Amino acid sequence: MNTDSFALRHIGPRRSDLPEMLKTIGVESLDQLMFETVPDDIIMKRDLDLDVAMTEQEYLEHITEMAEKNKVFKTYIGLGYYPTNIPPVIQRNILENPGWYTAYTPYQAEIAQGRLEALLNFQTMVSDLTGMELANASLLDESTAAAEAMSLLFAVRSREQKKNNAVKFFVSEEVLPQTLSVLKTRALPIGVEIVVGNHKEFDFSEGFYGVLLQYPGRTGNVHSFKDFIAQANHSNIKVAVAADILSLVKLEAPGQFGADVVVGTTQRFGIPLGYGGPHAAYFATREEFKRHIPGRIIGVTKDLDGNRALRMALQTREQHIKRDRATSNICTAQVLLAVMAGMYAVYNGPEGLQDIADKVHNTTATLANALEELGLYQMNDTYFDTIAIKTDATKIKYIAEAKNINFYYPDEETVSIAVNETTTLKDLNKIVAVFVEATNKKVIKVSEIIKGNAIPAEAARKTKFLTNEVFNSYHSETELMRYIKKLERKDLSLNHSMIPLGSCTMKLNAAAEMLPLSDPQWGNIHPFVPIEQAEGYQQVLKKLEDQLTEITGFAATSLQPNSGAQGEYAGLMVIRAYHESRGEANRNICLIPSSAHGTNPASAVMAGMKVVVTKAGDNGNIDVDDLREKAEKHKDNLAALMVTYPSTHGVYESAIKEITSIIHQYGGQVYMDGANMNAQVGLTNPGNIGADVCHLNLHKTFSIPHGGGGPGVGPICVAKQLVPFLPTNPIVKTGGEKGISAISAAPFGSSLVCLISYAYIRMLGVSGLKRATQFAILNANYIKERLKGHYETLYSGERNRAAHELIVDCRPFKEHGVEVTDIAKRLIDYGFHSPTVSFPVTGTLMIEPTESESKEELDRFCDAMIAIRMEIDSVSKENTNNVLKNAPHTLRMLTDDVWDFPYSRKEAAYPLAYVGENKFWPTVRRVDEAYGDRNLVCTCEPIEAFMEEA
Template identity: 55%
Template sequence: MALDNRRLTELADHDAFVHRHNGPDADEVQGMLETVGVDTLPSLIEKTVPPDIRLGRELALDGPRSEAEALDYLKHLARQNKVCKTYIGQGYHNTHLPAVIQRNVLENPGWYTAYTPYQPEIAQGRLEGLLNFQQMVMDLTGMELANASLLDEATAAAEAMALCKRANKKSKSQAFFVADDVLPQTLDVLRTRAYYFGFELVVAPAEDLAHTDVFGALLQYPGQSGQVRDLSSLLSQARDANIMTCVAADIMGLVLLKEPGALGADIVVGNTQRFGVPMGYGGPHAAFFATTDKLKRSVPGRIIGVSKDTHGNDALRMAMQTREQHIRREKATSNICTAQALLANIAGFYAVYHGQEGLHTIASRIHRLTTVLAEGLRQRGVHLAHDSWFDTLRLTDADAGKIHGRALTHDINLRYFEDGDIGVTLDETTTAADLSVLFDVLVGEEHDLSVPTLDEQVVAQGITGIPGECQRQSEFLTHPTFQRYRSETEMLRYLKRLENRDLSLTHSMIPLGSCTMKLNATSEMVPITWPEFANIHPFAPSDQAVGYQQMIDELAAFLVEITGYEHISMQPNSGAQGEYAGLVAIRRYQAAQGEGHRDICLIPSSAHGTNPASAAMAHMNVVVVECDDDGNIDLEDLRLKADKHRDSLSAIMLTYPSTHGVFEAGIREACRIVHDNGGQVYIDGANMNAQVGLTRPGDFGGDVSHLNLHKTFCIPHGGGGPGMGPIGVKSHLAPHVSNHVVTPIQGVETTAGAVSATAYGSASILPISWAYIKMMGARGLRQATELAILNANYIAKRLEAHYPILYKGTNGTVAHECIIDVRPLKASSGISEEDIAKRLMDYGFHAPTMSFPVPGTLMVEPTESESRYEIDRFCDAMIAIREEIANVEKGVWPADDNPLVKAPHTMADLMDAHWERAYSRELGAFPSQAAKAAKFWPAVNRVDNVFGDRNLICSCPSIDEYRD
């Protein structure tokens, strides 16, 4: 091999990551361009993106950096964070994530690259994990039903408030009671949500509940300063007064505390973070939401249920349409779209790994150490605010200044109340040695307290911080799943068995329109488990999170340049939260301008259901704008409605490129019409993957956009979450984005309440997007967008001879996704879009998006990460399926006996001794050479959705069924 005589600087391949992220190579690109019918990639972009909105320059970002360089720099930032011993508590705790779960779930692309389990036949593993989570929550809370997670405890409490209002038919009150010992970040989010729902918040001591006229109430258990009280009489009095009640409970505390269901609560919410999920400066963590059976059809979020497949076997699925309440559009009371599935699975597996006995040991140890600490402080004359506790003590009449100084010396974080009190919260990582240091900090080093001696006294005297009437008497986690997997070998095999039942990006492309399932590179994922990012408390002093703040600021600067906005708020921790936060910022701005009466929100008829749901939550009245025959916004209808409502027009919500997958040429005009009539322009960022480097919403008329970091910017979907939905805003809206009561944000109005529990949402996953942008650089980002558009047009061109392509732009191209119209085929053959979706599983693919935005269609988005080989494999499968449909049309196969309506085919089907079908077993299970070479087996046959809705079971199967 000849020596390479290039200069050393030329040998540093900074483009290496770009080439690895972008699927098609140069030869593949050229071949695809020929198929599409254009000579060059710039020519395709010229035909696709309207000239009046093109950026016309490269983004002002650095050139691409190598993976090693990016990780070195991130490590440099991480070292600027200071991981102290943290006793702040306040809903966030140090925890031990079992290594077997960290390596095989959190760090495993088989788990984190999967999509939301809308196609249950290829998601049985995740669904079982989420069913475990629901069972765990039901057992610990004592409630009859639980959902599969929400975003955080604060927003779960806000959802509970809304549920209390719509479910309480006996109360006419518009007021909601919040006990004054509820976590401050929860109260902050409640204030925001209540204001736009038109609710009054009554904040008072819990004892005042029965004497107030309210429709619902929220109590904390234990209270934020540690007090454990028997809530049963309060809850009983509330029931007698027709007040619905919600209890925000500590999940670890419930191991030892009487379950809220037994106390009489209607709803129980909380956070499962301390079940093995790192604090991560605020998230992501899986909140829980549990309630009674009578409220099951009003529960927000997703519920996993047990149904049957076509052979009568048990099969799991997302049960009922409560999983996405936004299908009710402007009539919705919630816009929940994202859960925290990956984190819920981790918390559930933590419970599976430890079981009842293990959790009892952990919780008992936490409580015993807290009791030893309390007893030592009492002996030294320190006053405690309460005589009861689980893991938290509040010290009164303490010399906060001296204690703070000693704590800093020992690298310890305590909680400091505004009145001078000190809070100390212990967790599963606390040791006896830690208590000795805590005594040094809290009472001074001259003390003679001995932890072993204090422990002997506590045991001998039977001292406890949990009152007898509050001590748990019931069993929990009795199902065999929580008793079987005690050794790491067994746990490892269980996790692998579940993983094998799920299709993810590790198997094939996931061609979901509007969901952008692209590469989540390993190098982007590496930093999230670094201790300097994972183990920072969200309310730690700012000087301990300097690296975090710099990384967040740099990411915000990247996004400002990419979007054309002037400020980024990182707080919203899902796309739907971003929608809501953006509309709230508009409403706050208009109120500050004396135009708070503006409440009309214009929304195109093609919009995603979260848009009108978010508008309704922001107390806006939705007016629908029609689309023309080509799927574009009808500008004349927009003019008429904007003019009609000009005195009360607040905003329009646009998606760009359109929900139909087209760059609409009239986008500037649409924005101008709204601005001319006094409104603001919200541009949904769901399709930002078609814009980066080519055009910017802030340039062509947007005032605010949310950005799906879990789509365009590579945070993985995690089987249904985590997500992040930060918003970009123009400068006039910047003061009105969400602030935070615990960690105030500079430059934002102090009265601008929070929308999420922490100031920066799910901060621990932000390094993923930072790394993606840094390693791609300006040129790489633009190329990614161009290739996403090329891949979509290539699919449209290859398939247009076999299926109608529903919408195209003025020059005959699509944007980054295309819509296949199945309705004519259904009319001629009886084969539906669902049949095609299920048949694709036999070919080894997840289905495209079904029946959105147009019923009876499939929306396909290939992303830039897929190579031509994989895209051709998908197109070949779709063409083969069209030939199968033709066989039904011609009568070769009966309408009720063909591989499409019988799909998907399982391994059990091949062993069926009574195979009597019109097609062969081989054709059913191995319809292509690719399927023969690398077969992914659906775990169950087609699941019966109707049966599951009518017979809702959202807990683990009974022990008898388990034995069978």
């Protein structure tokens, strides 16, 4: 037993477990299982060319050496990114706590009430500060949130605007440069025409349907948009405002001026810079647009006993079951970061935020005053935290960087300085010293912070915010620590038991992978610093790109997409650019199998493609004849095939090479969805099966934690012909020579969490990565055989083997009156999160154990599933008062004086012996989804108040 081996710690089953597991499956060896599972013609003929595996200690020493190559300057660049004080109580109890970072998206509301409450706090905070009726539970970054606003306003155009083909979207010249780049990317395929200009000169002509304003502007100016928005409303032109969240403490809420959408980032609410992410964006709008709002919304409802409960609202819309009519995608949340930002507001409260905002503004005013005393011209008549100095920018840059200071230089004659909450009096004097040296003036000593008054009276905030009790109760560390723990106890995460979700790959997020995230040498780097200041990041990110390129069998990788859905979109946009470069812009047909992820058609439509669905055969595989027929039919316009491999049905389709060759024969490119890459690494790869581009879910296969629904990273890996078209960034050079404009705000996406995947690959090495894949397949097939005779596996490979996941059919149980949801809820009583419900086939459970789970845990899960199967046999359709329909059972039910159920308390709460050793109690009974959607409440107001009003 090599105790230095990370693979030993990561992979669950012990060597001594292997004989029994193989015997249960019916094979002699792991190699035989691989032979019977993976088609021989796609097996890699060589090992991956990667570095030798490191031990955990070697890796931690290595990553510390890499961190020391980063230069952490005092940074005043701004542009939507600010150094911030991360409250240690939040860092220790949320960011570094597996109870929070290993949770899954809260689809099973009964075991996610803590996270749901934290997200409701976030939504309430955003609604209060923006003055809007409705906010979602976070988006990816400010730039993509602005693009979502552009798309939403396009979707809700009036009938007259659609008739008159109003497709122009005005963007203020003061919008952040990275936002403008992302807007251009998203506007192109949906037919929106972007017009950039000075908002003071906008003519409100009929061709425009919407406007995006920046509040405050890119270099700091604060404009009062009240009259502008009033005129836009009069002209039936809708207005989106990108607003700095901290400035809204002092600036009037855009909603008060009549804005239709308000977007931004909450990064400066206690989230590390992390060289660009992950950070939680926000999106707030009017309630009338609730059916169009992107991402997830947390809402208030009630449970079976009428008690207040929370859940994701409008889930049908959120899942985008409309598929090929979708305008957005579901993989758009940054839950862990939203929880942190919401807790920052809880911890500081309205008075604390006011104090922070006042300090920032007063510090800025003090700096402006000192520089004006030097005789310098400060350009901004109004500002919150950013001033602009007219001077020799090249000279200032040279002196500032010599003093370890970064400013932003919009042009050769302007220096922009963005103050933040960490800026001290000492820092101010260092900034002033730069300009003293540049101007050869007498040294000025700033001795005190003066009171600022650079916010125009008509834009000053007059409305209250954060009046709810939660924002006025937990201002000591003791109280906040207990509040965080109270919420954590309501959630079932990987630190309690296995989360066997098919397609979501909830594997171990190793502590050694996570530790560097708390290192300020990684956390305090702005994404737009000069490249030489981020040498550690550059080396690690380049190495990660090379690792992923090797693993996928492709030619290059872009880390920019910061979610799986963003990766899908980026891959298709790169394919689109490739066809256009060849004079084949007409190629716009995307073939998608009927079994595909719901995000696939949504991404295709967003990329301006027309979806043509291909059939599946009775065995769940792609109908090759139907695919060939449709590829030939659309050969003149065929752009791409989107295919998941192994398939969404958990099968390695043996015809995959034939499928990809058909697409190439008719001029298309093959996009492979990397959701199931955990069944490929080290055995085969997308390049080997004939794909041209794939996205990878680093938050699945490569061990970044789900964080309750984000952070995620969805890089794309591409074949040689697509390399020139990889996405770029307007500030930091990245991407291909003919690269598409930006997909995300930061040049390398969510760089901070990319350290996790880098660690995963460095510590597993070639043999560890391959073994992880083999054990993922082993564990899935072990579950399949253990459940045999109790549940039917819906699809299997040609030799009756599953890939890394399997689908069990629960539809026959309807004759007992039992739905698949009943099984999902009953599993909670056994201490497990449900597998994926009704995807990709209605009435089924899709199970993926991952390689990290031990045989003991697999057995506990199988025992629970078998026990539930016996319970199904004992109930009838006529009697709904049974242990399945009443699940999950809460502690309140079990301790009530009255027990009106035809089964025992023990049967309800402790159905198997192991449950008593580690019982998880849901805090609410089954939630009423329909009630919550009929009575949409998405802020912290108690449901009783809403019910009385209704």
